[in-house]
Amino acid sequence: MALLQISEPGASPDPHQRRLAVGIDLGTTNSLVAATRSGIIECLPDAEGHTLLPSVVHYGRHGAEAIGYPALARAADDPANTVISAKRFMGRGVADVAKYGALPYRFVDAPGMVSIETAAGVRSPVEVSAEILRALRLRAEETLGGGLFGAVITVPAYFDDAQRQATKDAARLAGIEVLRLLNEPTAAAIAYGLDNASQGTFAIFDLGGGTFDVSVLRLTNGVFEVLATSGDTALGGDDFDQAIAAHWRAVHGLADASGADTRRLLVAARRAKERLTDEASVEEPVLLSMGQQVVLGLTRQEFEAISAPLVQRTLGPARRALRDAGVLPASVDGVVLVGGATRMPHLQRAVAAFFGQEPLRDLDPEEVVAIGAAMQANALSGNRGGDADWLLLDVTPLSLGIETMGGLVEKVIPRNSTIPLARAQEFTTFKDGQTAMAIHVVQGERELVSDCRSLARFELRGIPPMVAGAARIQVTFQVDADGLLSVSARESTTGVTASIGVKPSYGLSDEQVAAMLREGFDHASGDRDARALAEQRVDAEHLLQALRGALQADGNLLAPAEREALEAAMQSLDQARVGKDHRAIKSAIAALNTTSEPFAARRMDRAVSRALTGRRLDEVPLK
Amino acid sequence: MNVDFSRNHFDLLGLPLSYAVELPRLEQAYRALQGSVHPDRFAASPEAERRVAMQWAARANEAYRTLRHPVDRARYLLSLQGFDTGEESNTAMPPEFLMQQMQWREALDTARQAGEAAVLEALRGEIDAQRRSMLALLATALDGQRDYEAGCALVRKLRFLDKIEASIDDALADIEDAGQ
Numbered sequence: 001m002a003l004l005q006i007s008e009p010g011a012s013p014d015p016h017q018r019r020l021a022v023g024i025d026l027g028t029t030n031s032l033v034a035a036t037r038s039g040i041i042e043c044l045p046d047a048e049g050h051t052l053l054p055s056v057v058h059y060g061r062h063g064a065e066a067i068g069y070p071a072l073a074r075a076a077d078d079p080a081n082t083v084i085s086a087k088r089f090m091g092r093g094v095a096d097v098a099k100y101g102a103l104p105y106r107f108v109d110a111p112g113m114v115s116i117e118t119a120a121g122v123r124s125p126v127e128v129s130a131e132i133l134r135a136l137r138l139r140a141e142e143t144l145g146g147g148l149f150g151a152v153i154t155v156p157a158y159f160d161d162a163q164r165q166a167t168k169d170a171a172r173l174a175g176i177e178v179l180r181l182l183n184e185p186t187a188a189a190i191a192y193g194l195d196n197a198s199q200g201t202f203a204i205f206d207l208g209g210g211t212f213d214v215s216v217l218r219l220t221n222g223v224f225e226v227l228a229t230s231g232d233t234a235l236g237g238d239d240f241d242q243a244i245a246a247h248w249r250a251v252h253g254l255a256d257a258s259g260a261d262t263r264r265l266l267v268a269a270r271r272a273k274e275r276l277t278d279e280a281s282v283e284e285p286v287l288l289s290m291g292q293q294v295v296l297g298l299t300r301q302e303f304e305a306i307s308a309p310l311v312q313r314t315l316g317p318a319r320r321a322l323r324d325a326g327v328l329p330a331s332v333d334g335v336v337l338v339g340g341a342t343r344m345p346h347l348q349r350a351v352a353a354f355f356g357q358e359p360l361r362d363l364d365p366e367e368v369v370a371i372g373a374a375m376q377a378n379a380l381s382g383n384r385g386g387d388a389d390w391l392l393l394d395v396t397p398l399s400l401g402i403e404t405m406g407g408l409v410e411k412v413i414p415r416n417s418t419i420p421l422a423r424a425q426e427f428t429t430f431k432d433g434q435t436a437m438a439i440h441v442v443q444g445e446r447e448l449v450s451d452c453r454s455l456a457r458f459e460l461r462g463i464p465p466m467v468a469g470a471a472r473i474q475v476t477f478q479v480d481a482d483g484l485l486s487v488s489a490r491e492s493t494t495g496v497t498a499s500i501g502v503k504p505s506y507g508l509s510d511e512q513v514a515a516m517l518r519e520g521f522d523h524a525s526g527d528r529d530a531r532a533l534a535e536q537r538v539d540a541e542h543l544l545q546a547l548r549g550a551l552q553a554d555g556n557l558l559a560p561a562e563r564e565a566l567e568a569a570m571q572s573l574d575q576a577r578v579g580k581d582h583r584a585i586k587s588a589i590a591a592l593n594t595t596s597e598p599f600a601a602r603r604m605d606r607a608v609s610r611a612l613t614g615r616r617l618d619e620v621p622l623k
Numbered sequence: 624m625n626v627d628f629s630r631n632h633f634d635l636l637g638l639p640l641s642y643a644v645e646l647p648r649l650e651q652a653y654r655a656l657q658g659s660v661h662p663d664r665f666a667a668s669p670e671a672e673r674r675v676a677m678q679w680a681a682r683a684n685e686a687y688r689t690l691r692h693p694v695d696r697a698r699y700l701l702s703l704q705g706f707d708t709g710e711e712s713n714t715a716m717p718p719e720f721l722m723q724q725m726q727w728r729e730a731l732d733t734a735r736q737a738g739e740a741a742v743l744e745a746l747r748g749e750i751d752a753q754r755r756s757m758l759a760l761l762a763t764a765l766d767g768q769r770d771y772e773a774g775c776a777l778v779r780k781l782r783f784l785d786k787i788e789a790s791i792d793d794a795l796a797d798i799e800d801a802g803q
Binding site: 323418419 | 656
């Protein structure tokens with residue numbers, strides 16, 4: 001008997017089936033994938049019933065030989081080939097990772113981002129993360145019974161451009177269409193806000209395995225407006241483990257521990273930390289690599305004393321976020337704890353004292369981010385029902401600027417600006433007859449370029465020779481809804497305009513991704529072509545269907561000749577679509593997108609006019 | 624690009640062209656506008672629509688940011704009336720205003736070096752009182768007398784005050800962080 005599909009009440013009117021969209025929390029320690037199953041959003045378990053996937057990849061001679069729990073089990077006996085907490089290395093250089101304490105890896109200094117030498121060869125953190133994302137994609141596809149339409153992937157709010165770009169690259173490598181990069185605290189806020197139909201000002205305090213974020217949001221009639229965010233992308237539960245391990249090394253004279261012992265101490269430290277949430281004192285037996293058995297003890301009091309500086313480090317960003325939001329601790333309506341590390345009792349006490357109120361912990365602090373991401377994934381893929389309407393207005397966490405004379409930073413976009421955004425600033429030449437200008441894009445709060453993170457360098461050429469100070473060079477920064485930056489520059493005094501667009505240099509180029517895919521990361525070549533063809537056909541059909549609908553609704557916005565041109569481009573795609581050449585379909589899609597852009601612009605203008613007149617008259621709040 | 628950006632910020636947010644702005648109304652109009660143009664509303668739409676949505680959302684953010692800030696709003700309103708506040712080029716100030724600035728700067732530097740948060744807070748309060756009275760004058764100049772030259776002069780002064788307030792906030796933040 002054939003099973004009939006019945007759509008949920010309020011579900012998408014799309015004649016096609018509901019699109020499979022998931023939320024992925026790519027964590028430092030653990031990762032999760034959440035999706036709608038039988039009408040409710042939940043974290044998807046693996047075959048053994050675990051929802052958490054340890055963010056661990058074990059490499060052997062033939063590549064990634066284990067991911068998750070089986071990989072974690074190899075950490076003690078083969079630490080150099082077992083990559084844990086790869087997220088802390090995303091978009092980071094050798095100097096950055098040196099600050100994390102003793103780690104059992106052979107780091108390789110690659111341009112832009114550190115890599116790790118493993119038994120399978122040199123692996124970048126992007127590739128390690130891609131393995132984890134791929135495992136989650138497969139889990140979701142098996143559980144949900146179909147290919148994914150796309151995923152919302154969460155990142156720490158305080159991730160800079162390089163770290164965001166690296167995360168997006170990892171998803172591409174894993175064969176995942178990224179619907180949006182979503183800030184972790186914002187994802188948690190969605191889950192909380194929608195769960196409790198909250199209104200007011202909330203602080204999200206998110207201490208994960210390796211990163212710390214604090215965001216201040218205002219919730220009004222379904223609009224989540226991030227007022228400010230702050231944090232520390234190099235502070236997390238891992239640092240508490242390191243503090244315990246360092247304490248043991250000092251007390252037990254284990255200073256010259258080998259790589260294997262470093263990992264064993266860290267594993268024991270994490271266990272001790274977790275047990276101390278409920279127990280007053282613990283003992284951890286550890287078998288060292290030389291065969292020596294030691295019993296490492298720790299009381300809660302000792303732990304609280306040695307980790308007090310780490311707890312204190314969370315309060316600075318909390319204060320900054322409140323200050324930037326213009327909110328006093330007393331006027332915060334609720335404080336939400338997110339992340340496994342917020343289970344530590346002394347951390348909870350510090351948060352309660354700082355905000356003058358007991359924090360909320362009614363949703364699982366480890367699952368809440370993935371759940372919120374899945375809610376947003378549903379909304380973005382058009383699955384949202386009529387009554388599940390909300391809007392997120394997030395911010396860029398760090399100021400963006402360019403280098404000016406004397407190695408100083410001129411800020412173009414201040415931190416906590418609502419995204420997406422575009423902002424231009426004018427600069428001029430320094431020397432008479434100067435025909436080129438070097439533009440150096442940086443991110444950070446400090447005044448000196450050397451104290452900020454360098455994102456991109458490029459040169460604007462073809463400036464007409466003029467006296468110093470006469471040229472008008474407009475540099476435009478654009479930050480998209482994923483928080484990713486692109487920069488362009490043009491000279492416009494003399495009617496001659498030179499223009500160039502750049503993306504920051506940390507990410508992988510399309511060629512690099514293609515090369516990694518060719519190296520057999522994902523599929524054999526034949527599979528890849530078949531998959532590309534299937535994907536392009538779906539995209540083509542989707543585009544044609546959307547445009548047919550748009551023409552029906554708003555076709556009167558086009559002059560007859562314009563309509564003919566658009567229909568001709570649609571016809572071309574319709575013909576390419578039945579062919580077997582995925583590249584031909586792709587270029588026909590691109591052509592149609594370009595042809596249809598003026599139409600899209602006019603439709604949006606009409607929508608804006610309607611929104612304004614409609615809402616101005618009756619003042620209906622956005623639901 | 625065919626996006627119609629001819630509307631000014633006030634039009635775009637459905638507000639009357641005046642310096643006085645009802646903040647709740649501004650906020651509500653902004654949220655309503657983002658509700659119809661934000662890229663999240665078009666995440667599953669064709670690329671052309673997503674591009675247009677991003678431009679519109681960026682435009683809405685810029686309009687909101689400008690109108691929400693009292694000095695930015697004044698500068699923008701003046702530019703719509705054809706007046707350039709000339710903050711970079713016109714630095715001529717009444718001598719007593721400059722004297723006052725120098726005194727505040729000195730007090731700020733002394734308090735910052737001594738780490739005296741209370742002194743900085745008091746200074747900020749004093750400047751803020753001055754700022755509020757200037758904003759009241761600005762409202763009268765722009766909405767009442769329509770004296771745009773006076774409006775430009777006030778914006779130039781307020782820019783000084785905004786800068787010194789930002790420096791005080793930075794100094795206070797440094798003191799707080801150092802106290803950790």
